[in-house]
Amino acid sequence: MRLFTAFILFSLVSFAQTKNTYHISFENAVHHEANIKATFSNIKTDIFSLRMSRTSPGRYALHEFAKNVYNVIATNSKGEAVKITRPNPHQWDISGHDGTVTISYVLFADRGDGTYSQIDETHAHLNIPATFIYAPKRKDQPIDIVFEPRKDLNWKIATQLNAIGNNTFTAPNLQYFMDSPVELSNHATREFKVGSNESEYTIKLALHHLGNEEEVSTYFEKIKKIVVQEKAVFGEYPKFDNGTYTFLACYMPQVSGDGMEHRNSTILTSQNSLANEGMKKNIGTVSHEFFHAWNVERIRPKTLEPFDFEKANMSGELWFAEGFTSYYTGLILCRAGIISQEQYIKGLKGSYNYVWNSPALAYFNPTEMSYQAPFVDAATSVDPVNRENTFISYYSYGSVLGLALDLSLRTLKNDRNLDGYMKLIWQKYGKTEVPYSKENLLTSLQEYAGDDFANNFFKKYIDDSKIPDYKKLFADFGIVINANSEKSHLGASIKFDKHNNAIISNYSKQGTPIYKAGLDKNDIILSLNQESFTSQGELSKILEKYKPDSKIEILYKRFEKEIKTEIILSSDPKIETALLPKPNKKAIENREKWLTAK
Template sequence: MKLWIALLLLSLSLQAQTNSYEISFDNAVHHEAVVKVQFPHVKSKNLRVQMSRSSPGRYAIHEFAKNVYGFKATNGAGESLEVKRDDPYSWIITNTDGTINVEYILFANRGGGTYSQVDLTHAHLNMPATFMYAETLQERPIEITFDARKDLDWKVATQLKHEEDNTFSAPNLYYFMDSPTEISNFREREFKVDGQTIKFVLHDPDPESDFDTYWEKVKAIVLQEKAVFGELPIYDFDEYTFLACYAPNVSGDGMEHRNSTILTDTETLANGGMTGNIGTVSHEYFHSWNVERIRPADLEPFQFNQANMSDCLWFAEGFTSYYTNLILERAGVISAEDYVNGLNGTFNYVWNSPALQYFNPIEMSNQAPFVDAATSVDPVNRENMFISYYSYGSVLGLALDLSLREKNLNLDEFMQLMWKRFGKTEVAYTVKDIEATLADYAGAAFAQGFFAKYIYNSEMPDYKNLFEQVGLQLDRASEKPYFGASFKATENGLEISRNTFKDSPAYQADLDKGDVIASIDGIAMNSNDAFKNLLNSKNIDDVLQVTFERFDEVFTTQVRLTADPTYTISIAPDAKKSAIQIREKWLAKK
């Protein structure tokens, strides 16, 4: 057989075994889409099709099947097929002639990184929330046609391979599921970096939005993050796309994917988004190295039908969070002073948390299926037993960077080594691999000590000395009194709005979430200002007489004030010249 005939037959065979999808939006005003799928050449007697229960970049369960209805299944002749159900997210279809056609209606009205949204402004599609799949056919190529609304001037933006018009393709199910799509009347910008195209798609309904100014910030971020790793990843089809929806009808989110990212927020660029949204750009683009290619082994392969747990999110998400604002400073988006001031919130959240006594960073990472956009109806005690791996990993990344700089090394070079070993090669890593790589870079004793204290345990690094070497200072508000509760004002007094922190004065006095404080020392607590004014008049060790209401009964208790545990990080006004030089090198544009 001639070679060209063999290739033609192979091509026709592959086309015949391609799963085909089509989605239309005629009833977008009511948030509905109609999805049609064809599975050809099905050899099994029955075919199970299902909706995902999780989504790449998310770690919790999300029951996407709850938004599916109007399900139909037919064969190649258009005849109805028998359908059975044995779980809430699957449909088992009896095969008759080898072709199975599926059609269903999807309700979609949450625009973000996890769900989908269809309305008259756009069709914002996260694929696992939108499309059924057959697990037994997951290695087949996929072709999809988006019936974009011409009357609304919709266009299609996605990392999927463009075939023709509004038809795109993916080599397999995983690539398809990892390819979010924005369909709207968007604007776009692009620039070339080392022969690859970086594209920004903006769906922003505000006509006053200054896209060009925002785009200059995005370009600066891209180049500074490239400088951390020394090079860009090799993007499929030589293109990376930011898919941004800044509109009042979406939900604030950011979600990384292999060659694109979803960016959503209710603030348009003209309404706070120019400064409020840029941090998500920095964070999500860094993921195109760290997470998407420098990939935790326990997330491979990603499971669409269950929660996905990892030991490494303190590094994958946390170190990415450390670089988020550092990159903004290096790119000139924020000042050095803004960057230093911005460290305070995360630092205090982590190092004043009672949760340090329960879980180390690895164990905090394991909590992701319960906290990563997960939902529950029962009250939880996160204030006392959980620290976000984003935040925990961020302050550990800071500590590691400053510790390495004491040795005339730095975190950028370490991240480059992780990139070369695990990112470029796309060989997934474990926690032990991170430690071993750090040992090769900074020495076995250094790596063993850092991991033993701060990764396998929950000790606090010596930030005071670490900050001094870069001309920063760490202080504590030890002269101020501390009560230890958060409030919201009600008609009857100040209601404790969160669980009180373990061992805080309020906790020790048996005050709890939901208690309504009517008065302190006989003074009515009718506003947060009233409480602040009273607390400012008190001293450490003062005992307060508190009257509060719980379950429609009135109680009294005593609260003994302690020293405010809040840390303050600031630029030291009398820093040594050598420390200033190290700080400038740390924060300098690359």
């Protein structure tokens, strides 16, 4: 979130400004409640309006946080009750005050992730927009917040907010306040220094979990490697405010898995502990979210600047902001030695198969897929949607395009690569905190790789939905795409219920055998060529008997009626990615430059 560049200047002059003050305590944490009080003084208008946010930084859909606020009471400077009216579900209008309004309320919170808040007797996990009422007309005024941690539960406070003593923290304005999550718990801490001289920063980990100290230390060593490798992409660290960046990690059984970037911190939530496979499952989110400290927090689209807390925030650049960050997520793990080159290459198939086998390519290009974020980014709806046919995640779409751009650049002369392009974008739009447009991304690629290369890439892959020639691109790096054209498939997502019924679990994808045969979601497949089956393994054995293009009988049930028809099988379009057993010397050299530590 682009907010300010002179944090020290703020601290020198803030005493002269009217501050908004908050206080929060957790006496009834066992029932997921917080008691909150906010005071606003020097009010010049007869009606003073307060709101709960409908959105949250880093999320693009609407979230109606006001639904969890109740027992709202407003008083003047003498503690006398004043009138509250509700012009809409998100707003409280206060009248009859004497220039000061104190509003108190109870917040219910029981979802621990990057969007919502969760309060219980293990922690108070606070996302600010989901927690605090705010005054829209006072967005430029500084804010003080006093936390009352549960001493009986050994709670400590971790946040990017500026500490000023006695459990009191401050923010220079509303945008920074809203962008500053807080974890109050008995968490473990680790830290290390990066940079040097005037550009030295402290990287902190505040980890709320049920594990031991050895696990924390092992995990933090992995985090340190990621931090160093991501700095190498851009050539320098961002100027972290207060000289600190904090990983706020909560790996507890009651939370919901998530990751959410913020200017000088990130929220990491998972039900996986660090034991067993937990480190491997959780570390990818670390890689993704820290990369956002550059790409999206400071390299920021114009369409998200400033962030609007009253309506959905739509951006056409999420294929770059989220997607290219997703590309670097796995790449950084490889460069940091957390996964092997072979593991990384094999893992590329997931996004490849998901994106390039999707019917949605016919409907939206990457920019238009980005526009879908308000409908999909943790958004909720009760009516069914046809996402299987109309939507590709801009995370995955941007990731495979980042891969294609990186490999394409590396085939050019003059040592071009995506790292170099990201450094250029950082210098032009991130370090300077000048918001960018899609056109700026194009002109920067023209500057970096030439007009013909840049125009061709954007024309085919950003403004259209063409598929890059990955087979050719991979060949230069000793990687091969393997497809089994002899393997037949139905093209259906099938789950088996407790009665071993084979139920089609998703809406049928356009162009697949199951779609063409007229079958759809919730149909129950009874048999293929009069052979029944009760498991995925049995289904696979039946399909192995038939080659692609075979026409077979399919019997299925819909609305309790049995229907018989014919289905023409097709080749399974999924591919595998693998290292060539004996690549040439040049391919090995290219791959090492791409995947080794920087």
